[in-house]
Amino acid sequence: MKKLLALTTIAAAMATTAVTSHAQDYPGGKPITIVVPFAAGGPTDRVARDLAEALRKSLDGVSIVVDNTAGAGSTIGNAKVARAKPDGYTLLLTHVGMATTPVLYRKLSYNYETDFEYLGLINDVPMTVIGKPNIEARNMKELRDWISKNPGKVNLGNAGIGSASHLCGLLLQSELKADMTTVPYKGTAPAIADLLGGQIDLLCDQTTNTTSQIEAKKVKPFAVTTLKRLNTPALKDIPTLDESGLKNFQVTIWHGLYAPKGTPAPVLKKLNDALKVALKDPEFIAKEEGLGAVVVQDKRVEPAEHKKFVMSEVARFGPVIKAAGAYAD
Missing domain, CATH: 3.40.190.150 (Bordetella uptake gene, domain 1)
Structure with missing residues (x-):
């Protein structure tokens, strides 16, 4: 029994030494x-x-x-x-x-x-709420009014179930208590393409995907999803959802x-x-x-x-x- 215990102790010590040696050498090239x-x-x-x-x-x-x-x-x-x-x-x-x-x-x-x-x-x-080029609303207040007057008729696109834009859209609808039709796509690119073409009305997506479209004035920006305005030149004048009436709305x-x-x-x-x-x-x-x-x-x-x-x-x-x-x- 003592011999077995000693062998077990030695094996454990060797294993510990091996792990320690691996960690010291890591990544080791x-x-x-x-x-x-x-x-x-x-x-x-x-x-x-x-x-x-x-x-x-x-x-x-x-x-x-x-x-x-x-x-x-x-x-x-x-x-x-x-x-x-x-x-x-x-x-x-x-x-x-x-x-x-x-x-x-x-x-x-x-x-x-x-x-x-x-x-x-x-x-x-951060995320941005953007609209098709010819959307009627000019700011977030007008957008909220427009959505409320058109229940179920406003199309909100996203890049697919579980995507960043899908999650942002769900939170936005929940906060607005709005009835919008969700339109999922297989990626951000086709969603933005249909937004530019007017097939959908709105999209909430990452700045990594929307900044260039906003810079080129190809879409209508309504809000950013941070509590403070962003410093990026193309986005610095876009109001936050918080200051637009959705208090403490923040999603990144x-x-x-x-x-x-x-x-x-x-x-x-x-x-x-x-x-x-x-x-x-x-x-x-x-x-x-x-x-x-x-x-x-x-x-x-x-x-x-x-x-x-x-x-x-x-x-x-x-x-x-x-x-x-x-x-x-």
């Missing part, structure tokens, strides 16, 4: 893969590629590969990372969908709360970084430390600001605060999604 659960070229993909470059600098120049594993509203890519070896070489970068898929999908092959290590929040992307599409559950604590610390350095990289900040995004510099860069924030977002979006019956399965 081995490539890191960041899984993005969306197609290449979209807003989340752009954030991932910019962050990969900033992280590379803070991780001794290690190669960081972005793997676009799209499909099923981000759940395929999320599941891929949840099942990955927890060694720090496979990470997940995703957006607010981490907090909404648990409500949108009744059955998931992973648990958002227990299958991931939360590493830190990356950015906040944030991005966060995750690792598989069970990744060694020393590796997680190295990754979180590298993330904090990356988020202060002037080049990364400039790129994000160019997309209309705000790089996170508050306590949400800490793993515990990141997870706490996501849980609060689940509680926030859940009732709205359930009330609308907006399920993806």
Whole structure:
């Protein structure tokens, strides 16, 4: 019995030594893969590629590969990372969908709360409420009046169930207590195309997708979804929904970084430390600001605060999604 106990103790010590050695060597020149659960070229993909470059600098120049594993509203890519070896070489970068898929999908092959290590929040992307070029309303007050006088006749587009624009639209309808017809598309591009053509009336989408259209005066901007006006030249004169009468209305599409559950604590610390350095990289900040995004510099860069924030977002979006019956399965 004593011999068995001694062997068990030695095995445990060897395992601990191996983990410690791995953590000290990490990443050790081995490539890191960041899984993005969306197609290449979209807003989340752009954030991932910019962050990969900033992280590379803070991780001794290690190669960081972005793997676009799209499909099923981000759940395929999320599941891929949840099942990955927890060694720090496979990470997940995703957006607010981490907090909404648990409500949108009744059955998931992973648990958002227990299958991931939360590493830190990356950015906040504001949203804009925009209208077709020839829409009758000139400001948010007139828009609200117009919607109320046309119950069920106003078409509100979105980029698909579970998309950022879908979530923003649900919250907007809930706050306005408005009866609008929701029109889902397979992506933001076709939704904006139909908005420009007048097939739909309104769209609420990320600044990363709408700023260029607003700059070119191809759409009618009504409001931004932050509590303060934005500093971006093309958006600085657009009022907030809060000042337009929807008090405390605020919604941003944030991005966060995750690792598989069970990744060694020393590796997680190295990754979180590298993330904090990356988020202060002037080049990364400039790129994000160019997309209309705000790089996170508050306590949400800490793993515990990141997870706490996501849980609060689940509680926030859940009732709205359930009330609308907006399920993806």
